[in-house]
Amino acid sequence: xxxxxxxxxxRLHCASSAAPRRAEALALEQSIEMPVEAVTDERVxxxxxxxxxxxxPQSDGSVLAHVDLSLESIGNDAGQLLNMLFGNSSLLDDVExxxxxxxxxxxQRFNGPALGVAGLRRLSxxxxxxxxxxxxxxxxxxxxxxxxxxxTFAGAxxxxxxxxxxxxxxxxxxxxxxxxxxxxxxxxxxxxxxxxCLYAPSVSGHLxxxxxxxxxxxxxxxxxxLIAPMIVGVSNFNxxxxxxxxxxxxxxxxxxGVRIRPSLLLGKLFRxxxxxxxxxxxxxxxxxFSRDECQAIASNLRSPSHGLHPALPxxxxxxxxxxxxxxxxxxxxxxxxxxxxxLLMARERLAERSREFVxxxxxxxxx
Amino acid sequence: xxxxxxxxxxRLHCASSAAPRRAEALALEQSIEMPVEAVTDERVxxxxxxxxxxxxPQSDGSVLAHVDLSLESIGNDAGQLLNMLFGNSSLLDDVExxxxxxxxxxxQRFNGPALGVAGLRRLSxxxxxxxxxxxxxxxxxxxxxxxxxxxTFAGAxxxxxxxxxxxxxxxxxxxxxxxxxxxxxxxxxxxxxxxxCLYAPSVSGHLxxxxxxxxxxxxxxxxxxLIAPMIVGVSNFNxxxxxxxxxxxxxxxxxxGVRIRPSLLLGKLFRxxxxxxxxxxxxxxxxxFSRDECQAIASNLRSPSHGLHPALPxxxxxxxxxxxxxxxxxxxxxxxxxxxxxLLMARERLAERSREFVxxxxxxxxx
Numbered sequence: 001x002x003x004x005x006x007x008x009x010x011r012l013h014c015a016s017s018a019a020p021r022r023a024e025a026l027a028l029e030q031s032i033e034m035p036v037e038a039v040t041d042e043r044v045x046x047x048x049x050x051x052x053x054x055x056x057p058q059s060d061g062s063v064l065a066h067v068d069l070s071l072e073s074i075g076n077d078a079g080q081l082l083n084m085l086f087g088n089s090s091l092l093d094d095v096e097x098x099x100x101x102x103x104x105x106x107x108q109r110f111n112g113p114a115l116g117v118a119g120l121r122r123l124s125x126x127x128x129x130x131x132x133x134x135x136x137x138x139x140x141x142x143x144x145x146x147x148x149x150x151x152t153f154a155g156a157x158x159x160x161x162x163x164x165x166x167x168x169x170x171x172x173x174x175x176x177x178x179x180x181x182x183x184x185x186x187x188x189x190x191x192x193x194x195x196x197c198l199y200a201p202s203v204s205g206h207l208x209x210x211x212x213x214x215x216x217x218x219x220x221x222x223x224x225x226l227i228a229p230m231i232v233g234v235s236n237f238n239x240x241x242x243x244x245x246x247x248x249x250x251x252x253x254x255x256x257g258v259r260i261r262p263s264l265l266l267g268k269l270f271r272x273x274x275x276x277x278x279x280x281x282x283x284x285x286x287x288x289f290s291r292d293e294c295q296a297i298a299s300n301l302r303s304p305s306h307g308l309h310p311a312l313p314x315x316x317x318x319x320x321x322x323x324x325x326x327x328x329x330x331x332x333x334x335x336x337x338x339x340x341x342x343l344l345m346a347r348e349r350l351a352e353r354s355r356e357f358v359x360x361x362x363x364x365x366x367x
Numbered sequence: 368x369x370x371x372x373x374x375x376x377x378r379l380h381c382a383s384s385a386a387p388r389r390a391e392a393l394a395l396e397q398s399i400e401m402p403v404e405a406v407t408d409e410r411v412x413x414x415x416x417x418x419x420x421x422x423x424p425q426s427d428g429s430v431l432a433h434v435d436l437s438l439e440s441i442g443n444d445a446g447q448l449l450n451m452l453f454g455n456s457s458l459l460d461d462v463e464x465x466x467x468x469x470x471x472x473x474x475q476r477f478n479g480p481a482l483g484v485a486g487l488r489r490l491s492x493x494x495x496x497x498x499x500x501x502x503x504x505x506x507x508x509x510x511x512x513x514x515x516x517x518x519t520f521a522g523a524x525x526x527x528x529x530x531x532x533x534x535x536x537x538x539x540x541x542x543x544x545x546x547x548x549x550x551x552x553x554x555x556x557x558x559x560x561x562x563x564c565l566y567a568p569s570v571s572g573h574l575x576x577x578x579x580x581x582x583x584x585x586x587x588x589x590x591x592x593l594i595a596p597m598i599v600g601v602s603n604f605n606x607x608x609x610x611x612x613x614x615x616x617x618x619x620x621x622x623x624g625v626r627i628r629p630s631l632l633l634g635k636l637f638r639x640x641x642x643x644x645x646x647x648x649x650x651x652x653x654x655x656f657s658r659d660e661c662q663a664i665a666s667n668l669r670s671p672s673h674g675l676h677p678a679l680p681x682x683x684x685x686x687x688x689x690x691x692x693x694x695x696x697x698x699x700x701x702x703x704x705x706x707x708x709x710l711l712m713a714r715e716r717l718a719e720r721s722r723e724f725v726x727x728x729x730x731x732x733x734x
Contacts, residue, residue, distance in 0.1 A: 029653070032505030033531055034708035041508055048507030048539075072537060073506050077572045079598040080535040087532065087595065087621030091629075091654055138399030139440050140415030141408055164400055165454065168447040170439060172415075205444045206606040207574035231446040231454065233600025239573040254454030257626050262458075286396070287458055341401035 003047035005068040006106060008085055009099040011261075012063045023052040023065040026095060029088050031073060048073060064098070076109055078273045079235040090258050098261040100268060107272065107306035110238060114245040115276045116309025117302065117334050123223060123248060124159045125195035130328050132157075132361045133314060133338040134354065136182065137164040143173045147185035149350075153343075154189035154197040156354030160336065161186060162226050163202035165252045175201070175213055180220045187221065200224040200250050207236045214244055224248035230255040230265075234273050241274025250314065251275035262293055267300025270311070277312040277336055282327070285318025291330075298331050314338050321353065324360035337361060370414035371438040373473060375452055376466040378628075379430045390419040390432040393462060396455050398440060415440060431465070443476055445640045446602040457625050465628040467635060474639065474673035477605060481612040482643045483676025484669065484701050490590060490615055491526045492562035497695050499524075499728045500681060500705040501721065503549065504531040510540045514552035516717075520710075521556035521564040523721030527703065528553060529593050530569035532619045542568070542580055547587045554588065567591035567617050574603045581611055591615035597622040597632075601640050608641025617681065618642035629660055634667025637678070644679040644703055649694070652685025658697075665698050681705050688720065691727035704728060 008030075014022050031050035032039065039045055047070055054066040074081050086097045113119070121127060134153040136146050153161050161182070169175045179201045190197035203213040203225045210232065214225060229237040229251050241249060251270045256262070260269075262280065270278045278301055281287030283294050298313035315327050316338035327337055339357055346353035375397075381389050398417035399406060406412055414437055421433040441448050453464045480486070488494055501520040503513050520528050528549070536542045546568045557564035570580040570592045577599065581592060596604040596618050608616060618637045623629070627636075629647065637645045647664050648654030656664075665680040682694050683705035694704055706724055713720035 025653070031533070032507065033533060034504050034711055038708055038711035038714065039505055040714065041505075041512060044505050044507035048505065070507070072539065073533060075535045075537050077535055077576075079573075079595075080571055083535075083571070083595065083598050083621050084533060087598065088648075088654075090622045090624035091620060091648055091656075092624070093655055137401050138406055138408075138411050138415065140399065140411035140437070145408060166398070166400060166440060166451060168442045168444055168450075170442050172439065204447055204450070204602070206446075206600070206602040208606070209444075209602070228446075228450065228454065231450050231600065231602075233573070233598065233603055235571070235573040235576070235598075236600055236603065239575070253458060254450050255457045255625060257457035257459070258622060259624050281455075281458055286392070287455075288460060289458075341405055344401055344405035347405065347407065 004071040004103065004105060006071055006103050007053065007101040008067050008069055008097060010065045010067060011096045011098050012065050013094045014063065016057045016063055019055050019063040019065065023055055023067065026065060026089060027052050027067050030067070030084060030086070031069060033088070071103065071105055077235050078110060078238040079233055082234060086260055096259045096261060097264065099264050102268060102272060102305060104306045107308050110272045111241070111274065112272055112308030113274055113276045113311045114241060115248050117312045118309065120248055120276055120312050124198055126159055128333065130333050130361045130364065131159045131336040132358055133160040133162060133336050134158045134343055135162050135164050135338065135340040137340060137344065139164055139166040139170060140172050143177045143181045146173055146178060147181040150182040150199065151185040151189040152351050153354055154186040156351055157193060157358035158197060158354060159195065160198050160200060160224065162200040162250060165202055165226060165228060165254055167202040168204040176216060179217050179222065183220050183222055198224045198248070200226045200248070202226045204232065207239060210236065210240060211243070214240065214247065218247065224250060226250045226252055228252040228254040229270055229273060230258065238273045248276045249274055250277045250279060252279050253281070262289060263296035263300050267297040271301050271308065275311050277314050279314040279316050279338060281317030282315035282319060287317045295330070298335070302334060312336050316340070321357045321360055324357070325364045328364045371470065371472060372435040373438055373470050374420065374468040375434050375436055375464060377432045377434060378463045378465050379432050380461045381430065383424045383430055386422050386430040386432065390422055390434065393432060393456060394419050394434050397434070397451060397453070398436060400455070438470065438472055444602050445477060445605040446600060449601060453627055463626045463628060464631065466631050469635060469639060469672060471673045474675050477639045478608070478641065479639055479675030480641055480643045480678045481608060482615050484679045485676065487615055487643055487679050491565055493526055495700065497700050497728045497731065498526045498679070498703040499725055500527040500529060500703050501525045501710055502529050502531050502705065502707040504707060504711065506531055506533040506537060507539050510544045510548045513540055513545060514548040517549040517566065518552040518556040519718050520721055521553040523718050524560060524725035525564060525721060526562065527565050527567055527591065529567040529617060532569055532593060532595060532621055534569040535571040543583060546584050546589065550587050550589055565591045565615070567593045567615070569593045571599065574606060577603065577607060578610070581607065581614065585614065591617060593617045593619055595619040595621040596637055596640060597625065605640045615643045616641055617644045617646060619646050620648070629656060630663035630667050634664040638668050638675065642678050644681050646681040646683050646705060648684030649682035649686055654684045662697070665702070669701060679703050683707070688724045688727055691724070692731045695731045
């Protein structure tokens, strides 16, 4: 095999007897997109056509197909990687993309997190415990109310305060009013703390709009942002990673339900494209990811991978203070615990419950 | 109801008895993302929280939930529209987004196709018959082979010649070599034709890369491009639509398997965001869309909608010359027929089969 390849693993929902043919069709769909018989270029047949390396029938009746794709077909673009991995097959309901063995060449092309876990700990000054995160919500709030909320969280000792991912540039709290107001409120309320409090506003829109939002936010002292890579396009996400290497990127999983297994998309690919921290819906909350899937996401975010910085898992999606010890036991200390609505349910006791959250994270050590 | 709303329809896969609660949870997930009890701002409760308008149990056991979302929450961004429609819910396997009633305000924000069906007919000079399209493949080919292929298609009378969607900026045929060579070959081979032949190279990467590719292509005489909105991000797609109003945009469905019904995503939303033509996998080919779904895509692309230009459906995904009459009978004359691998299977008879394709389209009138 002369050309460099990367191995992708697909789950085929078909009978074992049908799997060889289905896997061959998949390999063509995700490479040359035409019958082999019609190819006249010998080099294409030898080096570009994807190859089925192995078929492994599973106990649940599905079949795992390991397929070797040519690295050449991907070029240097994150979107093109998704395109070649699963572009057309995403339209088919009998197949999922479940894993990818990332070769060194790919790690070097996309670089991964600029800051990673260590960088986030440096920024936030937090060592030896899990990080805490709260969210500014609901959308529709006024700038004044959001700043007040941010101030309460910061005063209680929360490490990261992020915009709800529903925040864009809406009229009730436009980006250019919301961000300076919240950043100022956070800076003031956290001025007496031993560690800083970091605000991560949500950036959205096309690439130029996101750049302008980031520059504006950075000018106002912001050092982290929230972005949904599947909405803004992974190529743009990766471009921002390169352009703003000192900025912490928190990736949000919105629109990530594309028949790519979360442990791969959120765990390996978001990290590969530059996420310093990745929010995922933890099991037992409002979403349906299993405990094993959440573990696999966290593991892929932090495991050694060609020298890529580890990224921080952010467990979210309906969490509460009482689950802090369980989450730290599961994920260890290199985790960010995000609690949203459950803090706000405390209403007039918001500051108190936020302090309880901070205390729980501070007192919980990994087992 | 004082605030403007848009009605989205979701299919819930749950028991009828569980549907009211599931639908309320969905309405919160896709708007304020927190419990109503925790909201202190009366205006948010009145104007921003999404509302379940109606639940309609279906004969297949699912329940359709009609939910009214606040237009305010969407702002002016295409990505934010997807985010508010289905961002978090895309991660859940018990719900699909199946339809959206597009209000006038949204049509005015996003503008739809700049050219549409009439513009594509003006560009191509084709009236009174279906348009034909062939694809430059496989990836991995040399520039010389691609130009020769393009020349053959153009000489045979094909209307549009598109890059395979797997083409990016790969080393075997870099964008800046491939595009001028193919455009030149097409211009030469079609110089004696009564109607022009249009080349649609595939543009990819982040927004700046796509702009640079488009400018380069336009300088070389190109008047159409192929883009996959779900890979590049719909906000970037919509931005290109505004920046290049004279360019024909062919939208490709790669990575569009996001639990949003194709008739909505490809049919309504791709058109809303500016696609002049939308490629979809026709039934009976390599993909699994039903005949009804394909009809619904074509219908949504072409139906009156607040003055948006109709967009051209492009039936693709394993089509062949013998299906031309059937496709025209199904879709009428306002369709583009895309045949890829099946033409190439003719090998040394490629020119002949391409001419048969052109002749079939020319002689087939709608019933």
